[in-house]
Amino acid sequence: MSRDAAVAAAMAYYDRGGFREELARHVAIRTESQRDDRSDELARYVEAMRAVLEPMGFGCEVLANPASGGGPFLYAERIEGPELLTAFSYGHGDVIHGQDGQWSNGRSPWALGVEGERWYGRGTADNKGQHLINMRALGALLASRGRLGFNARILIEMGEEVGSPGLRALCARHRDRFQADVLIASDGPRFKAGQPTLFLGARGALNFDLIVDLREGGHHSGNWGGLLANPGIVLANALASIASAEGEVLVRDLVPEALPESVRQALAGLELDRHEGDPEIDPDWGEPGLAPVERLYGWNTFEVLAFTTGNPERPVNAIPPRASAHCQIRFVAGRDPETFLPALRAHLDARGFTRVGIERSPKGFFPATRLDPASKWPRWAAASIERTTGKQPAVLPNFGGSLPNDVFSDVLGLPTLWVPHSYPGCSQHAPDEHLLGPVAREGLALMAGLFWDLAENAPER
Numbered sequence: 001m002s003r004d005a006a007v008a009a010a011m012a013y014y015d016r017g018g019f020r021e022e023l024a025r026h027v028a029i030r031t032e033s034q035r036d037d038r039s040d041e042l043a044r045y046v047e048a049m050r051a052v053l054e055p056m057g058f059g060c061e062v063l064a065n066p067a068s069g070g071g072p073f074l075y076a077e078r079i080e081g082p083e084l085l086t087a088f089s090y091g092h093g094d095v096i097h098g099q100d101g102q103w104s105n106g107r108s109p110w111a112l113g114v115e116g117e118r119w120y121g122r123g124t125a126d127n128k129g130q131h132l133i134n135m136r137a138l139g140a141l142l143a144s145r146g147r148l149g150f151n152a153r154i155l156i157e158m159g160e161e162v163g164s165p166g167l168r169a170l171c172a173r174h175r176d177r178f179q180a181d182v183l184i185a186s187d188g189p190r191f192k193a194g195q196p197t198l199f200l201g202a203r204g205a206l207n208f209d210l211i212v213d214l215r216e217g218g219h220h221s222g223n224w225g226g227l228l229a230n231p232g233i234v235l236a237n238a239l240a241s242i243a244s245a246e247g248e249v250l251v252r253d254l255v256p257e258a259l260p261e262s263v264r265q266a267l268a269g270l271e272l273d274r275h276e277g278d279p280e281i282d283p284d285w286g287e288p289g290l291a292p293v294e295r296l297y298g299w300n301t302f303e304v305l306a307f308t309t310g311n312p313e314r315p316v317n318a319i320p321p322r323a324s325a326h327c328q329i330r331f332v333a334g335r336d337p338e339t340f341l342p343a344l345r346a347h348l349d350a351r352g353f354t355r356v357g358i359e360r361s362p363k364g365f366f367p368a369t370r371l372d373p374a375s376k377w378p379r380w381a382a383a384s385i386e387r388t389t390g391k392q393p394a395v396l397p398n399f400g401g402s403l404p405n406d407v408f409s410d411v412l413g414l415p416t417l418w419v420p421h422s423y424p425g426c427s428q429h430a431p432d433e434h435l436l437g438p439v440a441r442e443g444l445a446l447m448a449g450l451f452w453d454l455a456e457n458a459p460e461r
Helices: 003-015 018-027 039-056 128-145 167-173 231-242 261-267 292-298 337-350 376-389 405-411 437-456
Strands: 059-063 073-078 086-092 113-115 118-120 151-157 182-185 197-199 204-213 301-309 322-331 356-360 394-396 416-418 434-436
Touching (some): 003 128, 003 437, 018 039, 018 128, 039 059, 039 151, 086 128, 118 437, 128 182, 167 405, 182 405, 197 416, 204 337, 231 301, 231 322, 261 292, 261 394, 337 356, 376 437, 405 416, 434 437
Parallel strands (some): 086 151, 086 182, 182 416, 197 394
Antiparallel strands (some): 073 151, 113 118, 118 434, 204 322, 204 356
16 A cells, blocks of 8 residues: 555545544544543543544553643554664643533534534633544554554643643653654644644743732822832832843843754745734834744743732722732753743843832743754654645644643653644634534544654664
8 A cells, every 4th residue: 555545545534524523423522631520531632532442453542640630641653673763742632611601603513514614612622632643543554554664652641721730740750651752643733734843842831920019908099099008109210121122022031042053944935914803913023133033932021911909899098008010931952941030130120120029920831842953853744744734834842832742752751743623723621623624634644644754764773
């Protein structure tokens, strides 16, 4: 059998309705990990994945979560020979709240609804549809070759939407068992709906609070105005020293020293699409001298996510005692994030803002990861995708958001390739989440081609 036959078999699975029927069954499982009463549904989805993988010759095992109260993990492997290359894959079967009653046109988040190219349902894009595409592409390869031609290990977690509790500890515990040569997985959106995409890591995030706490209680502005420092004004000026009015980060220890040339080349010529409902991009916002796509995928940003002083709902004529801002640094690989808050402390102190406290948030931290776009695995994967689709894929050094990619790159030591099958306008984490049918069909095809090439034409180990 040929590569073309494997690709055709993957598309035939879509064309005869197999993918739609199977995805509908998985969407109906209400795997809301943010709810405490969904443990039975999480376990039911694990069994649904076992039913997909075991007929394909995978041995499956449910692994207990090292984190107390965390959801289960399903580990599956098909080992065809110790001399063969091993691919590791990952997906998450949990979803955010269904938001029942908020979907338009009476849609249910738990019933797959197909309207034109859009396939509506919670988890269609994030992430049930995406890892099902990859599993069925493996199935098409088996049907065409009778074997994979490589070893495959798959991990499905049920807690990504609540911060992946236990994932790092699990992979550290099973590091030897999970050994592989490369991670090939799917999550997040394509760069554009019609352009296959490969991203090689994820931006990190560090959340923290800036706090000015000057005294007990408010004091009448008529009696004390001009005598008491206003914490809102102190904090506003401190923030203005961190970022300019145009969003440029002024604390240069918080941003990369430069945009790496391999990243610049990978992003060259890419232009962001605007989808219905998207805001207009502010062309002059952020780091000067960078294109919008470079600012999104190649640079660090400082964001103020919330700012409070006094009582915004019921203002009174009193100088408030306290002000706080919840802030975030989105960052790419290249600088140690543990240096960010000390650098910020030194910056504020040097400018007289000693009364501004910094408190790191106990949640909201993700490390940044990035595989060099010029290295062998991205070049191999991009060539394979282009061979199948006839389209040059967008190669993004990292995803703009955050994923637990550091577990695979740092703990397991794997080069990481993410091939997303969604798109920016999919309404992920919102009512009316949907997958695009044509993207799913193309995803099945390009993944079948990618897995064929992994067996026949992979980079040297």
